[in-house]
Amino acid sequence: MNREAAKQILIVEDELKLAQLLADYLCDSSFEPHQLHRGDEVLGWLASHPCDLILLDLMLPGLDGLEVCKQIRQHSNIPIIMITARVEEIDRLLGLELGADDYICKPFSPREVVARVKAVIRRVVNQTSSNTNDIQLDGIRLDEEGFKVSKSGFQCELTKVEFYLFHAMFKQPGRIFSRDQLMDIIYDDRHVVSDRTIDSHIKKVRKKIASIGIEESAVHSVYGAGYKYE
Template sequence: MNNHYHNKRVLIVEDEPKIAQVLVDFLTLEGFSSQVLHDGLNALETIRDDEIDFVILDLMLPHKDGLTICKEVRQFSAIPILMLTARVEEIDRLIGLEIGADDYVCKPFSAREVVARVKTILRRTEPSVQMAEDEISYKQLLINIERFKCHVASVEVELTPVEFRLLHTMIKRPGVVHSRDSLMQVCYVDDRVVSSRTIDSHIKNLRSKLLLNNRQPDLLHSIYGVGYKIE
């Protein structure tokens, strides 16, 4: 058993009992504890009210589908979500919908592969060092939320409020790709209308500052046609 995950609780929302049980068995071997729902009715309440660390969510569910559940969860939680779908052609459509899932797996799948994905997503969605509640660190980046400070390799970097909000959003979930639309919502809380080019411009300035005149590796990556990520 892997003790690193012994306190991690996984919610499996899957209407096929055999698939759900295989996932429970493999997760248990790695130290996870699991909870299973066979339809989508109580998924939101369970995620909101129970201490769940990760959600494995089937796309096609009785009563309430995974697409709807994922969108609704993202209204109140950034909990990692791995979607399961029986149709490989659905993957591109799901990614295009930007519903907020962290990854997708097609059925039939290897349960071992699913557990490996769960571990990978947990590693990348947890900041590598949590210095304090008001500080987040990832590789050579350190931001202090209350003091509005950013350091790169111990060198303080001056950021504008928009650049700071962009960096804060991405550093909280390393490896996760953020669409331009979601970044615009984070940066402009007063609902003003801005173009995606505006975000591109802010990202360009932010990247330049984080590179410290090219003395640091580039952690800010552009994903063509999708958005941006820190990794």
């Protein structure tokens, strides 16, 4: 394994045998895994170690995964895959409130976790390489590195998921995107994500852009079809 090129994966899981199993599978796939077993250790570790992706369990001693994710998102866009046995938390985990990039439900196959890690990292790399220039239209500017939208000197910050959702519509004004198409844009695997997930994201995007003087109706709902930017 080329350790210099290996992606650094932080596993935050209090089940020691499970954490080691995931580490073994990730190592076999040319990743370099690291383990923590308490939520209150994560921010301190990140402050002094490079990290390309975090596998973050929901139920942790010290600080639960939801709070850890929330704190990370205050200053970092490191990809986060949440691990949970609580299916009812899925919408929150996928960024409606916290900005997680993906989730995986227990029980799971370690091979599936490795596949999800590869998919999220691939998506981040592709989005970074394709988003080299800011987009501007009608006095509105999208900052594709900072996930910010600005107008007339005012700006708002979106979560990563919200930004890519708005970005897709903004760069193709007038095009109607179905909910399925929008979910395909922002999620690699959405087999338990409902239509209301997109509706919740849209509601939050509208509220944030309205705070800087962009009409909420700019993200327009087309009855029975989906959404468009105009």
